Amino acid sequence: MDGARLLPMFNWVLVRSLHSIESRVLHNWSASKTRQQSRAKSIHMRRVNLVVTCTKRKRLRPSQLMRLRDIEAADLPSAFAEWVDRLDKSDDETTTARELYAGDHWSVVQSLECAAHSSEIDLKTWVCSAGYGLVGIDAKLKAYSATFSPQHPDSVLRWNPARARSETKELWWELHQKWRGPDPSRPRSISALAESDPGTPLLIAASQEYLRAIGNDVRKASLQLRSTDSLIIISTGTKRLPDLESNLLPSCARMQTTVGGSLHSLNARLARRILTECSHRELRASELTDRLRLWLQVAPETRRTVRKRLTDVEVRKFIADSLYEDESATWSKLLRRLRDSGRACRQERFACIFRCEKSKLAGNN
Numbered sequence: 082m083d084g085a086r087l088l089p090m091f092n093w094v095l096v097r098s099l100h101s102i103e104s105r106v107l108h109n110w111s112a113s114k115t116r117q118q119s120r121a122k123s124i125h126m127r128r129v130n131l132v133v134t135c136t137k138r139k140r141l142r143p144s145q146l147m148r149l150r151d152i153e154a155a156d157l158p159s160a161f162a163e164w165v166d167r168l169d170k171s172d173d174e175t176t177t178a179r180e181l182y183a184g185d186h187w188s189v190v191q192s193l194e195c196a197a198h199s200s201e202i203d204l205k206t207w208v209c210s211a212g213y214g215l216v217g218i219d220a221k222l223k224a225y226s227a228t229f230s231p232q233h234p235d236s237v238l239r240w241n242p243a244r245a246r247s248e249t250k251e252l253w254w255e256l257h258q259k260w261r262g263p264d265p266s267r268p269r270s271i272s273a274l275a276e277s278d279p280g281t282p283l284l285i286a287a288s289q290e291y292l293r294a295i296g297n298d299v300r301k302a303s304l305q306l307r308s309t310d311s312l313i314i315i316s317t318g319t320k321r322l323p324d325l326e327s328n329l330l331p332s333c334a335r336m337q338t339t340v341g342g343s344l345h346s347l348n349a350r351l352a353r354r355i356l357t358e359c360s361h362r363e364l365r366a367s368e369l370t371d372r373l374r375l376w377l378q379v380a381p382e383t384r385r386t387v388r389k390r391l392t393d394v395e396v397r398k399f400i401a402d403s404l405y406e407d408e409s410a411t412w413s414k415l416l417r418r419l420r421d422s423g424r425a426c427r428q429e430r431f432a433c434i435f436r437c438e439k440s441k442l443a444g445n446n
Contacts, residue, residue: 129356130275132274137228143224147223148234149237175221177218179210204356206398214258229293232429234433246293258270283302284332289316298359303324309366312366338381397434400434
């Protein structure tokens with residue numbers, strides 16, 4: 082091929098090469114600019130530690146070994162030792178806490194980081210779990226079933242004396258703090274978290290049952306913070322919290338009309354509104370107490386449905402009769418039918434009785 086014919090081809094290759102180089106330069110410059118802007122913004126982001134409770138609902142089904150009901154032990158310390166031994170030795174699939182839990186409460190929890198980011202807050206989320214203790218939201222966990230809630234087959238209260246429920250929960254939580262957990266490099270207690278980050282506000286959104294378990298740990302955490310006013314507690318249903326009364330924000334079921342959603346996710350929804358509307362410097366218990374009192378003043382009254390409370394015998398009869406008509410009926414479907422008829426039963430209690438009646442029915446067949 083002569084030079085006259087090669088020259089246009091050479092020019093075409095040269096132009097394409099220059100375009101490619103220019104494109105890569107622009108791409109690298111743009112990426113660098115984005116990183117610089119991100120770093121500049123992160124400089125102004127202020128950190129907040131958030132502690133939330135886990136959920137019974139999970140996206141993975143726990144194996145039989147990962148259910149507290151299947152542990153036979155004489156006392157609570159022995160039960161705990163066997164439980165964590167199973168967690169350590171099980172080869173079950175793992176996933177992050179962020180992806181493991183499910184349900185209305187958890188969907189709100191997953192939205193909190195984005196809500197905080199809009200207020201230039203860098204939110205670090207921690208989870209209180211009866212199965213694992215305190216873990217980061219990205220800790221790798223196995224599917225399990227363990228809870229502080231009463232009247233559940235996987236409750237830690239299986240080993241409690243009749244009048245010592247709070248002490249039983251507190252002891253179980255203390256035992257978790259001595260276990261290395263799924264990530265030994267991270268704090269294993271709320272007080273250790275506060276000690277490692279004393280200048281950062283600590284926001285706790287916890288149910289009444291879980292707050293009873295972690296109460297002593299939270300009290301110790303308040304002493305580790307530079308300012309006790311930076312400890313903020315949201316726990317709808319908790320009326321009193323000895324030594325931490327000034328840190329417990331006012332809230333009640335009526336605030337559902339303000340933030341929407343179910344009562345089960347109310348604590349998380351209140352946390353989301355706080356993180357959305359408040360700046361970092363406003364995250365103080367004293368200031369937020371005044372703010373939530375204003376929210377309560379404008380929240381309309383809710384219409385309370387009065388239902389007849391049933392005894393265990395009455396609940397068993399209702400379930401047995403319902404299963405006789407439809408063996409495939411689920412406990413949630415029957416509970417809705419019960420409540421729609423003007424009768425009442427707590428969810429955990431109903432589910433527990435349903436499982437017993439279902440087992441009886443299977444045995445008779």
